Amino acid sequence: xxxxxxxxxxxxxxxxxxxxxxxxxxxxxxxxxxxxxxxxxxxxxxxxxxxxxxxxxxxxxxxxxxxxxxxxxxxxxxxxxxxxxxxxxxxxxxxxxxxxxxxxxxxxxxxxxxxxxxxxxxxxxxxxxxxxxxxxxxxxxxxxxxxxxxxxxxxxxxxxxxxxxxxxxxxxxxxxxxxxxxxxxxxxxxxxxxxxxxxxxxxxxxxxxxxxxxxxxxxxxxxxxxxxxxxxxxxxxxxxxxxxxxxxxxxxxxxxxxxxxxxxxxxxxxxxxxxxxxxxxxxxxxxxxxxxxxxxxxxxxxxxxxxxxxxxxxxxxxxxxxxxxxxxxxxxxxxxxxxxxxxxxxxxxxxxxxxxxxxxxxx
Amino acid sequence: xxxxxxxxxxxxxxxxxxxxxxxxxxxxxxxxxxxxxxxxxxxxxxxxxxxxxxxxxxxxxxxxxxxxxxxxxxxxxxxxxxxxxxxxxxxxxxxxxxxxxxxxxxxxxxxxxxxxxxxxxxxxxxxxxxxxxxxxxxxxxxxxxxxxxxxxxxxxxxxxxxxxxxxxxxxxxxxxxxxxxxxxxxxxxxxxxxxxxxxxxxxxxxxxxxxxxxxxxxxxxxxxxxxxxxxxxxxxxxxxxxxxxxxxxxxxxxxxxxxxxxxxxxxxxxxxxxxxxxxxx
Numbered sequence: 001x002x003x004x005x006x007x008x009x010x011x012x013x014x015x016x017x018x019x020x021x022x023x024x025x026x027x028x029x030x031x032x033x034x035x036x037x038x039x040x041x042x043x044x045x046x047x048x049x050x051x052x053x054x055x056x057x058x059x060x061x062x063x064x065x066x067x068x069x070x071x072x073x074x075x076x077x078x079x080x081x082x083x084x085x086x087x088x089x090x091x092x093x094x095x096x097x098x099x100x101x102x103x104x105x106x107x108x109x110x111x112x113x114x115x116x117x118x119x120x121x122x123x124x125x126x127x128x129x130x131x132x133x134x135x136x137x138x139x140x141x142x143x144x145x146x147x148x149x150x151x152x153x154x155x156x157x158x159x160x161x162x163x164x165x166x167x168x169x170x171x172x173x174x175x176x177x178x179x180x181x182x183x184x185x186x187x188x189x190x191x192x193x194x195x196x197x198x199x200x201x202x203x204x205x206x207x208x209x210x211x212x213x214x215x216x217x218x219x220x221x222x223x224x225x226x227x228x229x230x231x232x233x234x235x236x237x238x239x240x241x242x243x244x245x246x247x248x249x250x251x252x253x254x255x256x257x258x259x260x261x262x263x264x265x266x267x268x269x270x271x272x273x274x275x276x277x278x279x280x281x282x283x284x285x286x287x288x289x290x291x292x293x294x295x296x297x298x299x300x301x302x303x304x305x306x307x308x309x310x311x312x313x314x315x316x317x318x319x320x321x322x323x324x325x326x327x328x329x330x331x332x333x334x335x336x337x338x339x340x341x342x343x344x345x346x347x348x349x350x351x352x353x354x355x356x357x358x359x360x361x362x363x
Numbered sequence: 364x365x366x367x368x369x370x371x372x373x374x375x376x377x378x379x380x381x382x383x384x385x386x387x388x389x390x391x392x393x394x395x396x397x398x399x400x401x402x403x404x405x406x407x408x409x410x411x412x413x414x415x416x417x418x419x420x421x422x423x424x425x426x427x428x429x430x431x432x433x434x435x436x437x438x439x440x441x442x443x444x445x446x447x448x449x450x451x452x453x454x455x456x457x458x459x460x461x462x463x464x465x466x467x468x469x470x471x472x473x474x475x476x477x478x479x480x481x482x483x484x485x486x487x488x489x490x491x492x493x494x495x496x497x498x499x500x501x502x503x504x505x506x507x508x509x510x511x512x513x514x515x516x517x518x519x520x521x522x523x524x525x526x527x528x529x530x531x532x533x534x535x536x537x538x539x540x541x542x543x544x545x546x547x548x549x550x551x552x553x554x555x556x557x558x559x560x561x562x563x564x565x566x567x568x569x570x571x572x573x574x575x576x577x578x579x580x581x582x583x584x585x586x587x588x589x590x591x592x593x594x595x596x597x598x599x600x601x602x603x604x605x606x607x608x609x610x611x612x613x614x615x616x617x618x619x620x621x622x623x624x625x626x627x628x629x630x631x632x633x634x635x636x637x638x639x640x641x642x643x644x
Contacts, residue, residue, distance in 0.1 A: 065465075068464050068465060070463060071463075071464045072464070073546045074458050074463065077454050077455065077546070078454075078455050078464075080451035080511050081451070081474065081517075083511050084511025084512050085473065085513075088489065089477055093484065093485065095492075096484065099488065156378060157378070163378075166382070170382035170385055173385075173389065173623075173626070174388075174389070176623070177389075177619040177622055179575040180574070180593070180618060180622070181575075181593045181596050181597060182596060182615030182616065182618040185596065185615045189395070190391075196405070199404055199405065200406050228388075284479055284481055287481065288481050288483050291577045294577075294578075295597065309578075316490075317490075326488070332483065333484045336481050
């Protein structure tokens with residue numbers, strides 16, 4: 001049966017002359033598969049000697065597969081992703097779970113140590129506690145601030161029609177380059193003791209300080225760097241705002257709704273699916289913040305910017321405690337999954353989906 | 364009455380001020396890259412005497428190498444990664460968008476789940492895997508995942524392309540099928556030419572995300588002759604005791620130029636890509 005499909009595929013390929021190159025590859029898969037098929041047939045023939053009975057399922061099988069228009073070609077097309085998923089995502093995921101119960105380092109053979117890594121992390125690892133605190137502060141500050149800034153500016157830009165392109169470019173540009181190491185270096189200079197930030201606030205009579213070198217403001221500068229990059233989120237909101245039909249506002253204005261009511265009763269509900277998506281992706285991204293903390297402060301001063309990803313990196317690749325770091329990675333995964341589930345469950349109270357009839361309903 | 368008249372003007376004033384605050388660090392950066400180190404503390408944008416030597420010295424500041432090497436490395440890596448991404452992601456997206464096969468729904472939901480998969484959970488096992496294969500200090504840890512529709516943003520690109528291909532009229536494939544075209548023929552002759560706008564978006568973001576994939580470069584590339592631009596910048600940053608900030612800022616500025624040029628010339632695809640899929644830049 002598989003052989004039949006392969007012959008069909010090969011015939012199809014022969015129709016397109018420029019595809020001759022992949023024919024050998026298909027033949028290879030074909031022989032591998034048909035070989036397996038013959039082996040399988042032999043074993044079934046050995047266990048079930050009744051020959052006429054084996055013919056029956058053969059007749060029904062093609063109709064079973066013909067439910068799909070491309071049962072095999074489909075798998076050929078998605079095979080890059082499928083192989084990648086199995087070897088580079090699924091397998092490593094379980095591998096790291098396994099590592100997390102061992103004392104794996106690259107230097108010596110690993111040993112199963114049960115839950116000792118996790119016990120150590122939760123009971124006697126002050127750096128873990130520090131990094132979790134720093135990461136949660138960072139996530140809870142940077143994600144909402146970024147979303148609020150993006151939403152507010154998008155709403156202003158949605159009204160100002162002339163010159164919108166220029167403003168949009170100016171605001172989007174920081175998010176284009178912000179993730180690079182170059183900008184992290186720039187930030188380090190601007191907020192240094194001799195940086196221009198101190199000079200500028202000095203004009204207004206504030207006393208400057210080393211914003212990056214003092215523990216209570218260092219994380220703030222990193223959060224500011226993240227919020228500075230709200231432009232891409234704003235572009236997404238702007239596209240969402242443009243899709244809200246104007247007659248909703250007009251109709252509500254006739255009914256006497258003011259701007260504030262319109263914002264909470266029309267804009268927010270209509271925009272909430274986009275907000276929801278951005279919130280989830282923002283939280284997942286913020287949990288993994290690495291580059292700026294590594295380049296600008298390197299976790300310091302006094303662990304004030306020691307984000308979780310940085311701790312994970314140091315355990316794994318400075319100390320080569322790969323087993324311990326794998327346990328940290330799994331804790332990170334669980335934290336992110338829990339945060340996502342939390343947002344997911346609250347979403348039914350605030351995310352609004354339009355139904356096909358155009359009438360909204362709360363889901 | 365007067366308030367209503369002034370409202371648009373006020374809004375513009377607010378936007379102009381706000382835009383200026385947003386781009387001021389970048390403008391200052393351009394000026395600072397030409398300043399003498401004694402002048403770097405001044406908030407003014409223009410240097411009193413432009414120090415072009417910042418660029419020349421910065422370009423040659425790593426002994427035995429120039430930034431030309433690092434740019435060639437990075438661009439070579441980018442070309443390999445973009446080419447493999449385009450081949451693998453369009454194939455996979457076509458499969459999911461147009462073909463029916465057993466367990467398709469299941470695999471698609473897995474694909475959507477991996478969209479949200481935090482990559483850092485996987486860096487340790489992937490590192491040991493690539494280490495055992497002897498791929499550390501080569502570019503294979505970047506190229507092979509992209510060949511398998513993974514790597515920096517791979518799943519996102521598949522998702523973007525699926526969305527785009529689903530929007531194309533299905534009658535086109537059906538008529539091609541009647542004319543005797545194979546699935547691959549439909550993919551190559553019908554779908555790919557129509558998917559070009561989305562393909563350009565994928566190329567842009569693939570370039571940008573790999574350019575900024577600092578953690579990946581840090582993990583897998585050890586020897587200076589294979590360094591990417593980001594690693595080279597970090598090296599200058601770490602090595603100079605009395606920091607030559609002018610040179611460092613000049614080289615940092617050059618490192619964001621590729622992204623800037625791409626943005627300037629291909630802005631249309633940016634906005635489309637971001638707005639239609641929610642990908643962040």
